[in-house]
Amino acid sequence: MNILAIETSCDETSVSVVLDGVEVKSVVISSQIKIHTKFFGVVPELASRAHIENINPVIYQALNDAGIKFVNFSKKIDAVAFTVGPGLAGALLIGAIAAKSLAGIYSKPLIPVNHLEGHLYSSFIENKSVKPPFLGLIISGGHTELIVVKDFGKYKVLGGTRDDAAGEAFDKAAKMLGLSYPGGPVIDEKAENGNPSAIKFTRPYLKGSWDFSFSGIKTALLNYLKENPVENEKHLNDICASFRQAIAETLCFKSFEAVREFNLKQIILGGGVSANLLIRKMFLETGRKNKIKIFIPSLIYCTDNAAMIGCAAYLKQKKCGFKYSNTQLKPNPSLLLENW
Ligand SMILES: Nc1ncnc2c1ncn2[C@@H]1O[C@H](COP(=O)(O)OP(=O)(O)OP(=O)(O)O)[C@@H](O)[C@H]1O
Ligand SMILES: [Mg+2]
Incomplete structure (x- = not known):
């Protein structure tokens, strides 16, 4: 078809x-x-x-x-x-x-x-044999969603962002640092040459909830910059690497907690932030160690x-099939993930 x-x-x-x-x-x-x-x-x-x-x-x-x-x-x-x-x-x-x-x-x-x-489902294009159940992590400009996909179209949404989505946090951080939009790819590139342990930004694990909150890391960055304005390229790279590390560790920690809790064996990432080099590496390595299969789409x-x-x-x-009501065919800016 x-x-x-x-x-x-x-x-x-x-x-x-x-x-x-x-x-x-x-x-x-x-x-x-x-x-x-x-x-x-x-x-x-x-x-x-x-x-x-x-x-x-x-x-x-x-x-x-x-x-x-x-x-x-x-x-x-x-x-x-x-x-x-x-x-x-x-x-x-x-x-x-x-x-x-x-x-x-x-x-x-x-x-x-x-x-x-x-x-x-974007990973399915390159991995024809993947099948639910799996844990889905959508990290994009507007969303940070952790979802148990029991079957195609059968979802249990565990949590989402309480404030800034992961991509939004990267974009806003880039603005604070005087970098260009969209911020994710620029911070990612600079972070490759920086020290991820240079600055200890908070890791908002929100214990007891599957939600995410990245506005705290963003405020921590703002406060850090007030006290420590960017001095040179090396300092900028260190800030980017430390910021990226805090976001990647938070996403990875909660995702692997969720696969353990719900006894899943696969994690599928999707959305613009899954292009992040550290996030890709961290999920693949942690997956290997914990015998969890990780699927991440190609950058495109x-x-x-x-x-x-x-x-x-x-x-x-x-x-x-092809039977959809007028309501289902009507564009809906705030559409939620619904079971089929
Ligand atoms: N390498 C990267 N590292 C981190 N973030 C990245 C990277 N590449 C792109 N992004 C971020 O991905 C986001 C765009 O992703 P995407 O196109 O999926 O989002 P969107 O469609 O705007 O949001 P949504 O899918 O929630 O409606 C931007 O916030 C951008 O900064
Ligand atoms: Mg999108």
């Missing part, structure tokens, strides 16, 4: 053609980072406008890269999937309108996909992309 998937939840306009959920025939990602960099965050109105400009060319490009001529859309594409939420209202709307137009014109079924399920599938939406859509239609 060839699914044309559309992702427009935030600041990436992405379209992908995915065969049977795992064979990515094409994935085109048009990033808006240049537009939002000067604001140190995504400006919703600018994001919507950019999606409007980008969506048609990105659809054409994705079809072209997959070797499908637009005139053959009806013959070659079996269903159209789109991110229905959570995300920015205006941005979601553009993807939904494009998907509904294509599905309407060519009489194709529509599959609404929760953006978080895209991140959760960590941040927002439509291939992960095509993958999640395929899994969903296998279980639920």
Whole structure:
């Protein structure tokens, strides 16, 4: 089954053609980072406008890269999937309108996909044999979620962020340090040359809860910088390495506590922050020591992309088919993870 998937939840306009959920025939990602960099965050109105400009060319490009001529859309594409939420209202709307137009014109079924399920199943693209149950850790710009995935579409959400998401903490820390947006990749790069033990930032383990809270580390950084302004490149690298270490240890500690508690044998990471070099290394090493299998997507599938939406859509239609109510097909900026 060839699914044309559309992702427009935030600041990436992405379209992908995915065969049977795992064979990515094409994935085109048009990033808006240049537009939002000067604001140190995504400006919703600018994001919507950019999606409007980008969506048609990105659809054409994705079809072209997959070797499908637009005139053959009806013959070659079996269903159209789109991110229905959570995300920015205006941005979601553009993807939904494009998907509904294509599905309407060519009489194709529509599959609404929760953006978080895209991140959760993005590892499946490169690991065809993975099966639930597993612990899912979504670490992105807007989320830090720990989820027991009992089966496809059967979730127990253990905890989430109480304040800043992991990616948001990296982005805000970068701003304090005078670095560029998005902050995660820049801090990651500088941290590679720094000493992670130089500054002892707090590890907010929140014992007795599966929630996360990263605003404390952020405030600790702010207070540290008031007393110790950045002196030189080495000092900056040490701050980045110490900050990254505190976030990575917190995520790793709680995830491995959860696999023990719920007797799971696999952890799957997803979301932009899973591109972090230390987080990848720490999870893989701790997994090896504890005999827990770790799956982390390649960098292209960590941040927002439509291939992960095509993958999640395929899994969903296998279980639920193509019958969705108008409510399920309506973009919902604050959509929660729901069982299928
Ligand atoms: N190497 C890295 N280390 C740490 N963070 C990173 C790295 N690369 C990207 N990020 C962070 O990932 C985030 C973007 O990820 P993603 O695109 O999944 O988030 P989003 O789609 O905006 O949020 P959500 O998925 O919650 O709606 C940014 O906050 C960015 O700083
Ligand atoms: Mg995302």
